[in-house]
Amino acid sequence: MFYEYNPRCGKGVLDLSAPFFEKRGVLEGFYGAFYTESERNDLIHFMYKHDFNFYIYGPKNDRQHRARWREPYPDYIMKQFGRTIQLAKKLDIDFCYSIGSGVSINYASDDEVTIIKEKFKAFYDIGVRSFAIMLDDIAPNFRTVEEQEKFNSFAEAQSFLCNHLYHWLKELNESCTLFMCPTDYHGQAPFSDYIHELGELLDPNIDVCYTGADITTAQITNQDTKEFGEAIRRSPIIWENYPVNDLAMTSEMHLGPITGRDPNLYETTKGFLVNTMNQAEASKVPLLTFKAYLKDPHSYEPWKEWNDALKEIAGTRHAAFLKTFAENALQSCLKQSNSKTLSGLMEEIKVLLTQQAPITGTKATQDLIEYLNHLDETGYHLKFRMENEALRNDLLPWIELMESWAWAGRRAIWLLEALEKNEGIEEAKQWFIESSSEVEKHPKEMTDGSLQVLIDYANQQMRRMLCRK
Numbered sequence: 001m002f003y004e005y006n007p008r009c010g011k012g013v014l015d016l017s018a019p020f021f022e023k024r025g026v027l028e029g030f031y032g033a034f035y036t037e038s039e040r041n042d043l044i045h046f047m048y049k050h051d052f053n054f055y056i057y058g059p060k061n062d063r064q065h066r067a068r069w070r071e072p073y074p075d076y077i078m079k080q081f082g083r084t085i086q087l088a089k090k091l092d093i094d095f096c097y098s099i100g101s102g103v104s105i106n107y108a109s110d111d112e113v114t115i116i117k118e119k120f121k122a123f124y125d126i127g128v129r130s131f132a133i134m135l136d137d138i139a140p141n142f143r144t145v146e147e148q149e150k151f152n153s154f155a156e157a158q159s160f161l162c163n164h165l166y167h168w169l170k171e172l173n174e175s176c177t178l179f180m181c182p183t184d185y186h187g188q189a190p191f192s193d194y195i196h197e198l199g200e201l202l203d204p205n206i207d208v209c210y211t212g213a214d215i216t217t218a219q220i221t222n223q224d225t226k227e228f229g230e231a232i233r234r235s236p237i238i239w240e241n242y243p244v245n246d247l248a249m250t251s252e253m254h255l256g257p258i259t260g261r262d263p264n265l266y267e268t269t270k271g272f273l274v275n276t277m278n279q280a281e282a283s284k285v286p287l288l289t290f291k292a293y294l295k296d297p298h299s300y301e302p303w304k305e306w307n308d309a310l311k312e313i314a315g316t317r318h319a320a321f322l323k324t325f326a327e328n329a330l331q332s333c334l335k336q337s338n339s340k341t342l343s344g345l346m347e348e349i350k351v352l353l354t355q356q357a358p359i360t361g362t363k364a365t366q367d368l369i370e371y372l373n374h375l376d377e378t379g380y381h382l383k384f385r386m387e388n389e390a391l392r393n394d395l396l397p398w399i400e401l402m403e404s405w406a407w408a409g410r411r412a413i414w415l416l417e418a419l420e421k422n423e424g425i426e427e428a429k430q431w432f433i434e435s436s437s438e439v440e441k442h443p444k445e446m447t448d449g450s451l452q453v454l455i456d457y458a459n460q461q462m463r464r465m466l467c468r469k
């Protein structure tokens with residue numbers, strides 16, 4: 001068996017003093033606006049406090065990392081990196097610099113390899129000893145005749161590059177390490193020929209990333225990671241694509257706890273790299289639940305840890321408001337259900353709407369109004385009373401959408417009551433149109449969408465009234 005020795009279960013003896021996962025990392029690897037120096041440094045302080053030990057820098061929209069990887073960083077940016085790297089070293093966080101050269105590299109060009117070495121050497125000189133090559137999200141084919149003549153396959157070319165860089169780094173300093181994200185970084189057995197060949201050709205000391213059965217997934221199983229490890233011939237590092245919310249997920253705010261991760265993953269992996277959201281402060285909520293999972297996956301209780309995380313990040317005074325907000329912002333690849341409170345209230349309203357019964361003065365209507373008032377008050381509190389300004393700024397677009405949903409729901413009720421009473425219809429109609437339009441045009445997503453039934457019904461009744469006129 002090729003799996004590396006696991007300090008917790010090697011030689012048949014369980015060492016309770018050893019960590020379950022060797023690497024417990026944060027990955028700044030998303031598309032979109034990446035972190036400022038102060039956000040990154042603050043996150044490294046947070047990692048130190050909560051037993052994470054590995055930070056990998058690789059935001060896709062850093063042009064010197066990916067699109068224009070051949071260019072050196074400006075001097076003032078390298079000075080910023082230098083400060084961050086020294087901070088990480090002081091706090092015993094391993095700072096890893098990665099390069100996304102796969103987008104345009106000529107694998108057969110010595111000059112291209114030299115450019116990567118020069119980029120790595122610049123970071124080596126300011127203290128980095130861990131490096132990575134990101135070969136994900138690229139077309140798996142050669143761009144030049146030179147590459148086609150030199151290599152028989154894409155896997156051969158990539159392993160040639162990675163092996164060369166690994167041995168060069170080891171000559172530079174024995175403490176240097178290299179890991180890579182392959183072009184096929186997700187899937188299930190039997191896996192592609194590329195993965196099997198890469199595993200055969202890649203130096204066994206180069207770590208490899210794996211995201212699970214899919215790029216984003218509700219479950220990562222021990223069986224999947226074991227079979228990927230067998231194909232790639234080493235225990236992988238999980239590239240965890242939660243809570244990241246880039247690309248098609250930019251409309252979502254991912255605040256829920258990590259769920260669906262096999263408690264035995266430590267047996268078949270070397271650790272986790274948690275790909276955070278563009279919103280660094282908000283990412284700390286799910287990160288705290290990862291902390292608990294990584295510390296002891298067998299006793300991990302996601303929703304208990306989540307409540308504790310909300311209190312720590314928002315403060316005890318504001319945790320209840322943040323929880324109300326977060327319960328309505330759970331849509332993600334984890335398939336967690338949004339607020340059961342709102343959906344339960346709407347089930348009672350749906351009964352009235354289906355029967356076309358009056359809603360004026362009913363208990364179901366009053367209960368819903370009270371909850372919508374609570375959502376509105378929650379939004380006000382989070383915007384204007386919460387001391388954690390960074391969190392407030394991260395959440396602001398979604399807070400305002402939650403308020404818009406609350407107003408749209410209340411004004412839908414107002415319009416329906418006006419129609420039932422046949423008074424104040426014009427004013428109620430105008431306010432309803434304004435609020436429902438705000439929800440429809442908002443670029444973010446919030447709540448489980450159950451209020452849309454009420455809004456659609458109010459729209460339908462309004463059109464019927466206009467037709468009768």
